Structure formats: structure tokens, C-alpha cells
């Protein structure tokens with residue numbers, strides 16, 4: 001393992017994909033020495049970041065994310081773009097080894113010299129996933145990828161994590177999915193910049209079009225995040241390659257409108273501040289619970305509350321007050 005951060009920085013800026021991959025490995029490492037090295041590298045690359053279109057894609061398993069990204073990505077590289085695909089909890093974590101499956105579903109993109117595909121390990125806390133993915137996104141931008149796609153499965157909480165780091169959040173749906181999907185929809189629709197009904201082909205075309213109408217009226221009832229953008233509902237067939245170009249046009253249209261209005265710059269600023277706040281909260285909490293006094297006192301206080309020797313509020317106050325007198329002076 002090379003220790004000199006500049007070695008990685010130069011490699012990434014020279015668009016050396018091996019050095020890019022090595023840098024991401026450092027970012028993903030749990031070893032403190034690697035994390036420190038990664039932080040220095042990311043800091044030095046920071047002036048070279050921010051110039052990509054950041055697109056988040058979510059959808060339930062089987063919605064067609066991989067098939068869609070293959071079509072979408074190859075269309076973009078054919079137009080001269082350089083595309084990075086980062087996948088949070090890819091199928092590999094469920095079925096143990098379908099990175100191979102994904103590579104076959106993205107077979108053209110996987111060997112495209114202008115594309116970079118990186119499944120990222122999904123383990124650990126949501127904060128950990130957020131950090132790794134954010135830093136990987138920045139490093140990809142420094143390596144000259146001008147479209148960065150972050151894919152996540154539409155289950156659990158990772159979709160809000162992804163929505164909080166992209167410019168455009170696309171929700172891929174299919175017509176006639178079961179109750180499970182209905183559950184996911186609500187929260188996720190609120191952060192969608194567009195909803196796309198995939199598999200609008202063959203026997204499914206009519207159902208996809210009626211789903212489009214349903215989703216559009218559901219979306220119309222929500223308060224848009226920006227007065228300058230009303231999230232549209234589109235249909236596509238990733239398998240047949242239909243409607244893919246219209247989705248890209250929508251993303252560009254969104255970018256133009258929000259750049260002009262200043263909303264995009266504001267959105268990115270707010271995302272950075274939110275992330276800093278999250279890190280502060282997270283750091284404070286970790287520091288608090290790791291302090292010897294808290295570790296020593298907390299079990300006793302818990303018992304006292306259980307046995308009604310003290311009230312929950314008094315127990316919490318006594319611990320917080322202790323830290324105040326100790327560190328507030």
C-alpha cells in the first residue's frame with residue numbers, strides 16, 4: 001500500500017482507473033490509517049469536484065435498474081460523456097455474488113472505457129454508507145466523470161441517503177406491483193425529481209400508461225421541493241431502449257432550469273450543510289457514549305430508572321449536567 005497521498009491524487013486527476021479504484025478502496029477501508037490517508041486525498045481533490053451531473057436512481061428489486069443503467073449509460077458514453085455508476089447495497093449483498101449477474105446485465109457498460117462501475121459494500125451504519133458514497137462521488141468527479149449515477153435498491157432507508165447527495169433523483173417503478181411497493185412509494189415520491197414507469201412494452205404497455213396517470217396525479221398533490229420544477233412521470237422500456245433519451249432530456253431540462261434560478265447551487269449548499277450537521281450530531285453522540293464517565297454511570301442510571309429510584313428526565317439531566325460542568329468551563 002503506497003502511503004503518499006499525492007500519488008493517488010495525481011493518479012485520479014490523470015484519470016488512471018486503477019488509481020481511482022485504489023483510492024475508493026481506501027475510502028471504504030475501516031482501518032484508521034487508511035481513513036486518514038483517504039481524507040487527505042479527498043481534501044486535495046476537492047477543488048476538482050462538483051462538475052458532474054449527479055443522478056440518483058432507486059427502484060424495488062426487479063424494477064429494471066441494472067437494465068436501465070446499461071441502456072442509459074451506453075447512450076451517454078456514445079454521446080461523449082464519461083459515466084460513473086456507484087451502487088449502494090447492490091444485489092450482491094442479498095444473493096451473495098451477483099456482482100457477476102450485474103456485470104452481465106450491464107455487459108456493455110462494464111467494458112466501456114468511458115464508464116466506471118463500482119458496487120459499494122453496504123455494511124455498517126447509514127452514516128458510514130453516506131460518507132463512503134459521498135467521498136467516492138467526489139473522487140469520480142475529480143477523475144473526470146461528468147455523469148455520476150448512484151443506484152440504490154428501493155428498500156430501507158438508503159434512498160433518502162442517496163437523495164441527499166444528488167442533483168436529480170429518479171424513482172424507477174413498474175406497473176401493478178404489490179402492497180410492498182405501495183409502502184415504499186409515499187416517502188420516496190416526496191424526494192423524486194421524476195418518476196419513471198419501466199417495462200412499458202408488449203402486454204404491459206397499457207398498464208404502464210395507466211400507472212403513469214395515477215402517479216402523476218399522486219405527485220400533483222405533493223408540494224414540489226422547488227417552485228421551478230414539477231416532477232414529471234415518464235414511461236420507458238429499458239429492455240427495448242425506448243424513452244431513455246427523453247429521460248436524459250428531462251434531467252438536462254431540470255439542470256438548466258435550476259441552474260438559472262439558482263436552486264441547484266442552493267440545493268448543493270444545503271446538502272453540504274446538512275451533511276456537516278449530521279457528522280456533528282453523529283460525532284457528538286459517539287464521543288459522549290465513549291467517554292469513561294458515561295460508560296461507567298449509564299448502567300447504574302438505567303437501573304435507577306427501571307426501579308423508579310429516579311425519573312427518566314432527572315437521570316438524563318444528571319448525566320448531561322456532569323458533562324457541562326466538566327467541559328463547559
Ligand SMILES: Nc1nc2c(ncn2[C@@H]2O[C@H](COP(=O)(O)OP(=O)(O)OP(=O)(O)O)[C@@H](O)[C@H]2O)c(=O)[nH]1
Nearest residue numbers: 060061062063064065066067091198199237238239
Ligand atoms: N419487459 C421488460 N423487462 C424488463 C425491462 N427492464 C428490465 N426487465 C427485466 O426485469 C428483470 C429485472 O431487471 P434488472 O435490471 O435486473 O432489475 P434491477 O432493478 O436491477 O433488480 P435488482 O438488481 O435485483 O434490484 C430482468 O429479467 C430484466 O430483463 C423492460 O423494460 N421491459
Ligand SMILES: [Mg+2]
Nearest residue numbers: 065066091102
Ligand atoms: Mg440490479
